[in-house]
Amino acid sequence: MIQVGVNGYGTIGKRVADAIRAQPDMAVAGVAKTSPNFEAKVALERGYPLYAVDAERTAAFDDAGFDLAGTVDELVADSDVVVDATPAGVGAENAELYREHDTPAIFQGGEDPDVAEVSFNARASYEAARGADSVRVVSCNTTGLSRLFAPIAEAYGIEKARVTLVRRGGDPGQTDRGPINDTLPDPVEIPSHHGPDLNTVFPDLDVDTMGMKVPATLMHTHSVNVTLEREADAESVRELLDAESRLFVLPPELDIDGAGKLKEFAQDAGRPRGDCWENCIWGDSITVEGRDLYLFQAIHQEADVVPENVDAVRAVADTADREESTTLTEDAIGLDG
Amino acid sequence: MIQVGVNGYGTIGKRVADAIRAQPDMAVAGVAKTSPNFEAKVALERGYPLYAVDAERTAAFDDAGFDLAGTVDELVADSDVVVDATPAGVGAENAELYREHDTPAIFQGGEDPDVAEVSFNARASYEAARGADSVRVVSCNTTGLSRLFAPIAEAYGIEKARVTLVRRGGDPGQTDRGPINDTLPDPVEIPSHHGPDLNTVFPDLDVDTMGMKVPATLMHTHSVNVTLEREADAESVRELLDAESRLFVLPPELDIDGAGKLKEFAQDAGRPRGDCWENCIWGDSITVEGRDLYLFQAIHQEADVVPENVDAVRAVADTADREESTTLTEDAIGLDG
Amino acid sequence: MIQVGVNGYGTIGKRVADAIRAQPDMAVAGVAKTSPNFEAKVALERGYPLYAVDAERTAAFDDAGFDLAGTVDELVADSDVVVDATPAGVGAENAELYREHDTPAIFQGGEDPDVAEVSFNARASYEAARGADSVRVVSCNTTGLSRLFAPIAEAYGIEKARVTLVRRGGDPGQTDRGPINDTLPDPVEIPSHHGPDLNTVFPDLDVDTMGMKVPATLMHTHSVNVTLEREADAESVRELLDAESRLFVLPPELDIDGAGKLKEFAQDAGRPRGDCWENCIWGDSITVEGRDLYLFQAIHQEADVVPENVDAVRAVADTADREESTTLTEDAIGLDG
Amino acid sequence: MIQVGVNGYGTIGKRVADAIRAQPDMAVAGVAKTSPNFEAKVALERGYPLYAVDAERTAAFDDAGFDLAGTVDELVADSDVVVDATPAGVGAENAELYREHDTPAIFQGGEDPDVAEVSFNARASYEAARGADSVRVVSCNTTGLSRLFAPIAEAYGIEKARVTLVRRGGDPGQTDRGPINDTLPDPVEIPSHHGPDLNTVFPDLDVDTMGMKVPATLMHTHSVNVTLEREADAESVRELLDAESRLFVLPPELDIDGAGKLKEFAQDAGRPRGDCWENCIWGDSITVEGRDLYLFQAIHQEADVVPENVDAVRAVADTADREESTTLTEDAIGLDG
Ligand SMILES: NC(=O)c1ccc[n+]([C@@H]2O[C@H](COP(=O)([O-])OP(=O)(O)OC[C@H]3O[C@@H](n4cnc5c(N)ncnc54)[C@H](O)[C@@H]3O)[C@@H](O)[C@H]2O)c1
Ligand SMILES: NC(=O)c1ccc[n+]([C@@H]2O[C@H](COP(=O)([O-])OP(=O)(O)OC[C@H]3O[C@@H](n4cnc5c(N)ncnc54)[C@H](O)[C@@H]3O)[C@@H](O)[C@H]2O)c1
Ligand SMILES: NC(=O)c1ccc[n+]([C@@H]2O[C@H](COP(=O)([O-])OP(=O)(O)OC[C@H]3O[C@@H](n4cnc5c(N)ncnc54)[C@H](O)[C@@H]3O)[C@@H](O)[C@H]2O)c1
Numbered sequence A, B, C, D: 001m002i003q004v005g006v007n008g009y010g011t012i013g014k015r016v017a018d019a020i021r022a023q024p025d026m027a028v029a030g031v032a033k034t035s036p037n038f039e040a041k042v043a044l045e046r047g048y049p050l051y052a053v054d055a056e057r058t059a060a061f062d063d064a065g066f067d068l069a070g071t072v073d074e075l076v077a078d079s080d081v082v083v084d085a086t087p088a089g090v091g092a093e094n095a096e097l098y099r100e101h102d103t104p105a106i107f108q109g110g111e112d113p114d115v116a117e118v119s120f121n122a123r124a125s126y127e128a129a130r131g132a133d134s135v136r137v138v139s140c141n142t143t144g145l146s147r148l149f150a151p152i153a154e155a156y157g158i159e160k161a162r163v164t165l166v167r168r169g170g171d172p173g174q175t176d177r178g179p180i181n182d183t184l185p186d187p188v189e190i191p192s193h194h195g196p197d198l199n200t201v202f203p204d205l206d207v208d209t210m211g212m213k214v215p216a217t218l219m220h221t222h223s224v225n226v227t228l229e230r231e232a233d234a235e236s237v238r239e240l241l242d243a244e245s246r247l248f249v250l251p252p253e254l255d256i257d258g259a260g261k262l263k264e265f266a267q268d269a270g271r272p273r274g275d276c277w278e279n280c281i282w283g284d285s286i287t288v289e290g291r292d293l294y295l296f297q298a299i300h301q302e303a304d305v306v307p308e309n310v311d312a313v314r315a316v317a318d319t320a321d322r323e324e325s326t327t328l329t330e331d332a333i334g335l336d337g
């Protein structure tokens, strides 16, 4: 059993913890939180040992009647691998702590690439991460594009890719985020940071990205254009993508027009938290004009990096190869494509 | 086992079906749908016999590869009780069908009160519904107010109640509903229909309601004022409400500011579809000034009527009294207040 | 001519400047801004002398090619009255500056009441402000309620008022404000600060207020209940309110359902910036049940305090009585009720 | 004076009427409306003769106290040119009426191209429309792209263009339009109808378009990619676009991040209804990578077709050439680039 500590039990951390617990070869050593809110309550109800991030704020947990197992130092000491899911930028501050304890660490996409040795995507860079001391699971958007581009590059070659990322303004519980009624070029500069971030996974990919932000909370939506090196037709692209376990090609008869119904479908299917771990690609949108491939995909920002984090744990622990790991991960959480 | 047919397998119907299956004394005889969309797919995956509403549209189900068990007539014939969860107004059209088969029917709040013998709320009018041929589970908003007013009326008496209902514009998957950026008095006329609807449950309640519609999809939010007949203090009101199983008084330390975090809490706790079956009352908002009680509550429109429908089945089947039924219902679905 | 300096040329300040320029007895001495954005550009195009708030940031104006007339100190020195429309809390910091120059100052509703001698509403507290050294124009919401309650109190007496304020999350250009998809009790505590703020204008008014925040940018919407001391009927209340120049009772045939169409009407009518200076009361919503009066009103947060600021200038300069001032103000800007 | 009748006095029609009245060589013969709402009231206040669309509904105008000048037949008979700004699809039904009276007609982009002889954009197809019996001003989105592509094609040649159109869900007053919290591929199929519509103006342009719909009301936002035939650099593209009177290249120092601040700038500048008649292109977004040009532009859907309609009137009346007409139009309404 790989003992995994989760530092930062928020949107990403709580999902990763549950996914790790579901694995046959892993256990949750504990989770660390800064404050005793509803997520701390759920952590305890789930039986996760709860650690305080800040020794000076343990009193707040006592007041709320929440038992602490210790502080984050102890959690790191007791873990074989740490998943750091703290807010963007905090991971870099924590890196020293993990090094002190010689505990391999998985960081998230909010950190700069140089926080870790390897930028990780299970489909595209698993092997490079085996045995590393630190990896960074790339962001939700970069994960979504990595999964899509890897098979396309293999099958047809990518001459150039152009992506517009229409991003959700905030997660559903982030009530202080806007915009309320606007569509923002964000960033205004082109390319957005997503292109360069993709290049940390695919160094030679020629890709230009444009980012926007809109008043929606459920998912990001990408309009994707790939100029292929070799001819293709829409049907064979559809089949190629359909064969990837972390890509879900939406059949038109399901009558799903956006993220609202996608999440509803996931909820109805019994997925925990209505999580869509896969990229959701509209089957009807897959179009090829000459060598230009086009499609729309939706990315559940809270969920798609979750299986990647699980695989990243096995990669740094070096206990499985890519195929073993991804199969194990998916079987355990019930991701059946 | 009470065999229950669910006619109309949409937002409400699918939740009611799952809640009925969870009961020890009930079984889902089948569910009827008009079209083979994602919800039909889930129905089959859950093993619910699927019936076509319209004999002329069975071909569409065949095309989508969905096996039908028959048409809705057969479902009604084979059911001890039917729950009608078709769109507002369609229930009334279906009433004749249920009468023909002499099958007791549960209608929803989108129907006019005269569709059924009794307007039903488990807390307030269970006994009146025992053995009835037809009952109407009142709407999500009326259900939320009935649960709140019943214990308050018993404990303190209600001289007059005034409620502003700030309603969600549409459910999360209803992408054709607005408004996008507006707050609408809706209806402009006062009282809104909610007051008279409450009077179908509490004939003597003096209540004035005002309705609005806003660009939100997750929950309705009520600002409630009750002028009590007898003096009270906030703490004892809090305790009174806390003791009701279908009222959840939010403790401030959970740090939940709105419907987004409420749904997240429900999802984290493993609730199916993140459903909040209870009224969610902000504990910190419970205030008494003189004989005026004030509070805010959020109502998950998709979920609060679900346990009520289950109880309504037992009421018309007359197999349990109120306390037996509500306890059974709650234990079976995991509603622990 | 009263020379008026406007310190803080943002949402409120720019509107107040234009309204002051329109008056026959006032002139804009200049406007002060912190940074050279689009509003600074417009200020210069309108011919307002532009002053830098911060002597250290004048270079930024130079870089943008914007000519400065000086710094805020000089503006205050050259003004007979200063309108401070800086962000909430900054006004209090500026108070000392105004005192040093012995320049009477008008503050805005974002400041605490004790920033000024008088809490000002033209309809309700004009006389108290005459000749004062400092007044605070109460907030957009308090202004809207003051205008409504003053005539009602005079005509029927107010036994008790209860208001739910459904507030816009942010102004149209405030793209960093949420919520995106939620309805927030805000504040959760009852009464919200609006009740006590009203009491700075009407010390004896018995009023309880409840605040919410929603994903809309155009206007606040109030659901108002007033228990009258004397009997009334809806028609006479409608006439009473209709006779007030700063209350606009919406006739149903205009077919205006919310703030979107209200702003469109104002734009169509040629109002600058589509400003609705008046409270907009839905005529059809005015209802009386017993001694309980109910109605809905929309408040254009960016605009309703504008005529009040103009009147406040005359009040502190003590150059006109209430009726003279409000008539002058309204004629000059084209507010014809 | 060209006498212009405006049939359909809604979002587009009322703006076109005001722009026509502002022209030195045109007059508004009258405007036709279906119902006596707030827009009818404004039409009368502005002194436009008001015609009823439907002879059977004149009573409603009488009831509202609105004087009618006649019915739409008479308006068409008395006009030299008719601008049809009725809802999408209604224009085609009206075509016969205009033919009967031998009145040249301008249709809008909601109609199919075959409603008229020419698809009109002032910059790109003015000459083709001179003396035509009917033209269709292309939609807001197609207008925005036509204005952009015309100068780029002339200066650099367009090898291929790819555009993602992130469209507003509805206009500010359209409170029944969604989505509330979703980003919809709309249409899911690629290319969206915008590409083929562009080809009615530029028959040889190789362009692929992808459409989305988001919960925003103010403007559409386009992410544009153009593969140029000849090399270019960002600075010269910026200058090229800046020189076009109907393209507004946003300087970064104005600090405008989206449609909210854009509209506020237009309002502050005194534009009627805060209308942005020009494409608004973020200067900082103009980027060239190799022969790939990228940029973001915002399109005020309610406004950009207004000057085009004015020019279309002169084109069918054949009273001016393109340059004369566009200069006249812009000077008259105050469009100064
Ligand atoms: N939310 C998303 O959509 C998303 C998607 C992909 C990647 N990410 C990345 O994942 C990381 C976590 O983001 P999130 O959305 O889960 O954030 P979050 O705010 O939901 O959760 C962060 C958690 O860390 C805790 N925390 C704060 N400071 C801490 C500290 N010093 N030490 C330990 N814990 C601390 C917070 O209390 C919170 O529980 C970020 O790098 C983010 O960029 C987020
Ligand atoms: N959604 C809510 O928030 C909510 C809350 C409380 C009560 N209700 C009430 O519940 C009822 C159902 O609403 P819903 O939101 O579940 O609607 P829905 O549209 O989500 O589901 C209705 C289902 O009925 C099916 N249907 C349509 N016509 C039918 C017919 N003739 N026969 C059988 N099935 C048919 C549809 O295919 C769909 O699956 C309505 O009365 C509504 O007012 C809804
Ligand atoms: N916006 C509203 O809806 C509204 C309604 C009523 C009252 N108010 C109140 O009016 C006041 C102004 O609010 P606003 O919405 O106009 O804010 P705003 O942010 O739109 O404008 C404030 C302006 O002040 C400038 N500024 C910032 N710091 C300054 C300083 N130290 N000195 C001088 N200028 C400075 C800013 O650059 C900006 O131009 C606040 O008290 C607010 O609470 C606002």
Ligand SMILES: NC(=O)c1ccc[n+]([C@@H]2O[C@H](COP(=O)([O-])OP(=O)(O)OC[C@H]3O[C@@H](n4cnc5c(N)ncnc54)[C@H](O)[C@@H]3O)[C@@H](O)[C@H]2O)c1
Residues within 6 Å of the ligand: D007, D008, D009, D010, D011, D012, D013, D032, D033, D034, D035, D053, D085, D086, D087, D088, D089, D090, D108, D109, D110, D111, D139, D140, D171, D301, D302, D305
């Ligand atoms: N609103 C936009 O964003 C936009 C942008 C560009 C083009 N257009 C196109 O402009 C046209 C008008 O759209 P709009 O947004 O102004 O619509 P609208 O609904 O705002 O206005 C249409 C007007 O026509 C009137 N009308 C309805 N039926 C009529 C009839 N039979 N005869 C005469 N008048 C009738 C309505 O009362 C209304 O006043 C459509 O073709 C639309 O596609 C709209």
